[in-house]
Amino acid sequence: MRKRFDFLVVGSGLAGLTYALKVSNYGSVGIISKTKLEESNTLYAQGGIAAVTNEHDTYQKHIEDTLIAGDGLCDEKVVKMVVAEAPERIKELIAWGANFDKKKDGNYDLAREGGHSEKRILHHKDNTGQEIQRALIQQIKQNNKIEILDHHFAIDLITQHHLGLHVIRYQTDIDCYGIYALNIRNQSVNTILAKTVFLATGGIGNIYHTTTNPVIASGDGIAMVYRAKGMIENMEFVQFHPTSLYNQGERPSFLITEAIRGFGAKLITKEGKEFMHKYDKRESLAPRDIVARAIDNEMKLSGDDFVYLDCTHLDEKELKSHFPNIYSKCKSVGIDITKNYIPVVPAAHYVCGGVKVNADGQSSINNLYAAGEVTSTGLHGANRLASNSLLEAVVYSHRAAINSISKIGNIEFNENVPDWNDEGTSHNEEMILITQGFKELQQIMTNYVGIVRSNLRLKRAIDRLEIIYNETEKLFEQSTVSLKLCELRNAINVSYIIIKMAKNRRESRGLHFTIDYPEKYKLID
Numbered sequence: 069m070r071k072r073f074d075f076l077v078v079g080s081g082l083a084g085l086t087y088a089l090k091v092s093n094y095g096s097v098g099i100i101s102k103t104k105l106e107e108s109n110t111l112y113a114q115g116g117i118a119a120v121t122n123e124h125d126t127y128q129k130h131i132e133d134t135l136i137a138g139d140g141l142c143d144e145k146v147v148k149m150v151v152a153e154a155p156e157r158i159k160e161l162i163a164w165g166a167n168f169d170k171k172k173d174g175n176y177d178l179a180r181e182g183g184h185s186e187k188r189i190l191h192h193k194d195n196t197g198q199e200i201q202r203a204l205i206q207q208i209k210q211n212n213k214i215e216i217l218d219h220h221f222a223i224d225l226i227t228q229h230h231l232g233l234h235v236i237r238y239q240t241d242i243d244c245y246g247i248y249a250l251n252i253r254n255q256s257v258n259t260i261l262a263k264t265v266f267l268a269t270g271g272i273g274n275i276y277h278t279t280t281n282p283v284i285a286s287g288d289g290i291a292m293v294y295r296a297k298g299m300i301e302n303m304e305f306v307q308f309h310p311t312s313l314y315n316q317g318e319r320p321s322f323l324i325t326e327a328i329r330g331f332g333a334k335l336i337t338k339e340g341k342e343f344m345h346k347y348d349k350r351e352s353l354a355p356r357d358i359v360a361r362a363i364d365n366e367m368k369l370s371g372d373d374f375v376y377l378d379c380t381h382l383d384e385k386e387l388k389s390h391f392p393n394i395y396s397k398c399k400s401v402g403i404d405i406t407k408n409y410i411p412v413v414p415a416a417h418y419v420c421g422g423v424k425v426n427a428d429g430q431s432s433i434n435n436l437y438a439a440g441e442v443t444s445t446g447l448h449g450a451n452r453l454a455s456n457s458l459l460e461a462v463v464y465s466h467r468a469a470i471n472s473i474s475k476i477g478n479i480e481f482n483e484n485v486p487d488w489n490d491e492g493t494s495h496n497e498e499m500i501l502i503t504q505g506f507k508e509l510q511q512i513m514t515n516y517v518g519i520v521r522s523n524l525r526l527k528r529a530i531d532r533l534e535i536i537y538n539e540t541e542k543l544f545e546q547s548t549v550s551l552k553l554c555e556l557r558n559a560i561n562v563s564y565i566i567i568k569m570a571k572n573r574r575e576s577r578g579l580h581f582t583i584d585y586p587e588k589y590k591l592i593d
């Protein structure tokens with residue numbers, strides 16, 4: 069089947085949904101999403117969205133906090149722009165129906181998270197993402213100009229390559245004509261032509277064994293751009309959230325929001341001793357890279373599988389009312405957070421790098437825009453400040469919408485695009501080969517490309533990855549295309565890029581810490 073859209077949106081998290089709403093008055097819009105519309109990293113966001121919304125705070129402070137967290141690699145112009153545009157984008161979310169908690173005096177109940185010098189996080193209880201998704205999906209479903217293609221999986225971007233034309237890596241004249249998408253319900257591959265494609269496919273958490281990300285996060289968008297020879301950067305900066313619930317066998321790991329530390333919870337060892345003062349004077353509210361490394365170090369020193377988060381000294385009523393989901397989730401596994409310590413471990417959470425885009429969300433591939441976690445905009449540098457990613461998604465979706473609307477009148481569909489070629493393939497793949505491939509990949513990335521790295525570990529990782537890469541590519545060539553096989557292939561591509569970029573960075577910086585260059589990180593005497 070062939071379809072045509074002026075604006076084709078791939079992904080239905082915050083970035084994809086807000087872009088679709090904004091362009092819907094200017095042409096036909098299709099949203100494809102690989103499972104149900106709601107499922108996304110956005111849905112699980114707890115802490116909230118950072119923005120300067122009251123007179124105690126200033127843009128300058130938000131800018132400085134972002135730059136400090138980014139450890140010298142943020143693009144200052146981008147940081148200033150995102151911080152300044154934040155309040156307008158928040159107003160839009162509210163106008164679309166998203167609710168953020170307020171205090172009795174009518175002002176927003178702002179929370180504080182690691183690396184923030186002020187309380188500036190707007191939130192809805194401890195399920196902000198769910199509230200935002202609810203409001204946006206309601207808007208999308210009421211909008212008859214937007215066609216929803218859920219349970220459709222984007223396999224590859226269509227470029228000159230598919231027309232038999234030769235393109236050179238990183239050349240700037242690569243054009244995007246649409247995507248090939250697998251309809252999961254009937255297993256057919258559709259050719260979806262588009263004047264512009266907007267990539268909003270989110271993150272990569274599932275290349276690691278322990279992650280807060282749902283299974284959809286297999287780096288598909290980044291892998292597609294990599295195969296299409298588009299520019300990707302900063303992939304070595306993978307953020308591990310310091311505190312996911314230690315509950316063996318549960319995948320994804322349940323997040324214990326940083327906002328609970330902003331509320332007064334303390335990290336302690338199994339022996340009940342505080343330890344963060346040894347690592348940073350901001351203690352439990354230091355930026356995430358520092359806290360995650362500190363926990364990792366404490367676990368290595370003690371041999372324990374987790375550390376604890378202590379909330380027992382906090383006001384019981386307030387704790388339950390601010391964090392109702394955490395309270396009930398922990399209760400369901402036998403932990404009463406008002407009385408018991410919460411066992412926590414770091415978990416892969418967010419990728420700071422991705423598809424390189426300019427200030428208008430344009431990638432290096434013509435007519436391909438991107439926003440959200442799939443991108444590298446320059447906002448996060450070497451480490452993302454908490455609650456800056458929902459913000460980045462809305463700011464860049466807005467900018468990409470304005471730019472693509474201004475260009476759409478001058479772009480034609482490319483009718484020469486051939487349909488998907490599955491010659492020589494058959495239904496011969498065994499599921500065990502794919503599930504085992506994923507497990508091996510997650511072991512490699514967790515053991516060798518985690519919070520602490522070394523040249524030797526990275527070399528081991530690349531050597532072992534090569535084996536599963538070759539096996540999986542062969543399987544892909546021989547097999548009828550399937551969701552799980554495509555995800556594995558993408559996850560392997562993305563892991564390869566992370567390892568390559570990590571090997572090239574010959575220093576410890578932000579989220580990339582290697583024992584071969586340890587000088588920046590000393591314990592406080």
Ligand code: FAD
Pocket residue numbers: 078079080081082083084100101102103105106107108109110111112113114115116117118196197220221222223268269270271280281282284288289323417418439440441442454455456457458459461
């Ligand atoms: P997502 O919301 O991940 O959406 C990606 C979409 O793309 C999904 O619909 C998916 O199905 C679709 N997709 C992917 N691949 C394909 C494909 N091949 N074909 C078709 N569709 C595809 N950030 C904050 O700022 N504040 C927070 O409080 C916060 N809390 C978080 C808590 C958790 C547990 C997690 C996991 C993340 C949190 N983050 C938070 C990060 C933030 O949620 C994400 O970075 C952000 O939501 C990403 O939005 P997105 O639109 O780019 O991608």
Ligand code: SIN
Pocket residue numbers: 113114115116324325326327418453454455456457
């Ligand atoms: C959290 O609530 O701790 C997650 C916030 C984020 O990832 O920005």
